[in-house]
Amino acid sequence: METETQRLNLKRELGLIGAVSFIAGTIIGSGIFITPQFVLSAIGSPGASLVIWTCCGMIVMLAGLCYAELGTVIPESGGEFMYLLRTSGKVVAFMFVFSFILVMRPANSTGIALSFAEYVVAPFYSGCTPPQLVLKLVAAIAIIVLSVVNCMSVRLATTIQVISMVVKLLAMAVIVLGGIVKLFQGHTENFNNSFEGTNVDANSIGIAFYQGLWSFGGWNTLNYVTEELKHPEVSTVLCF
Known part of the structure; x- marks a missing residue:
């Protein structure tokens, strides 16, 4: 008697715009x-x-190209876990995902949520430092809300992601255009002897690279949802 093997598949609802x-x-x-x-x-x-x-951008670009290749060769969701599972075995993959879930991802999400909370509560505490309890509560609420949205619907999460991207791009455009306007107004004093006072010790360079690469963090997130892309072999390459 023949039996059919059923496999749970994720819905491919994430298009190119959503992936970008x-x-x-x-x-x-x-x-x-x-x-x-x-x-x-x-x-x-x-x-x-x-x-x-500039160096941080180059590093992330090269890493992104590597992930684009991995995303097409191993078209499975899970990111680093799946790549380690396919190349290094179950033990190494389990050790990575164990530390990732318990340490790396919570610490990263907490830092982002606290930074978000500082901007949210800043207008209510003009001229003084917001209480830590308020910051932690706002950060916790933000994490819970986003978790619920991602559990409810991929489409809803994608919509919110697109809206937030537009808002953040507008904010970046205001900052960049403001800097360009200042340059055309003749405010170039920061470029006079621009390398004066550079700290060349390993500790300073390491901290600077750490902060810069943290700002670029998130370039590898698309590979966690490879199975939810409509055309992963196209979207992954175009995004990176």
Whole structure:
């Protein structure tokens, strides 16, 4: 008697626009609005900080191209877990996902949520520091709401992701255009002796790279939902 083997499949509801917003919306988070000051203070000069940002962008671009290749060769959701499972075995994959779930992802999500909370409550505490309890409550509520939305519907989560990406791109455009306007107005004093005071010790360079790469964090998130892409062999390559 023949039996049919049924397999649980994820719905392919994520298109190219949703995939692009998934990456861009994750990368353009709270990091880019906070870390530039830490990169500059760590490396010590505007010129060197621009070099750090350029190097971080190159590193992420090369890593993204590698992930685009992995996403087409191993078209399964799960990201690093699936790649380690297919290449290094179950033990290494389990060790990675165990530390990822218990340490890496919660710590990263907490940092992003706290940064988001600081911006949300800032208008209500003008001229003073917001209480830590309020920040933690707002951050916790944000995490819970986003978790519920992602559990409810991929389509709804994608819509929210696209809207948030547009808002963040507009905010970035305001900052960039404001800087360009200042340059045309003759405010170029920061570029005079731009490498003066650069910290060349390994500790300063390492901290600057850490802060810069943290701002680029999220470039690999699309590979976690490969099985939910409508055309993964096309969307993955075009996004990266």
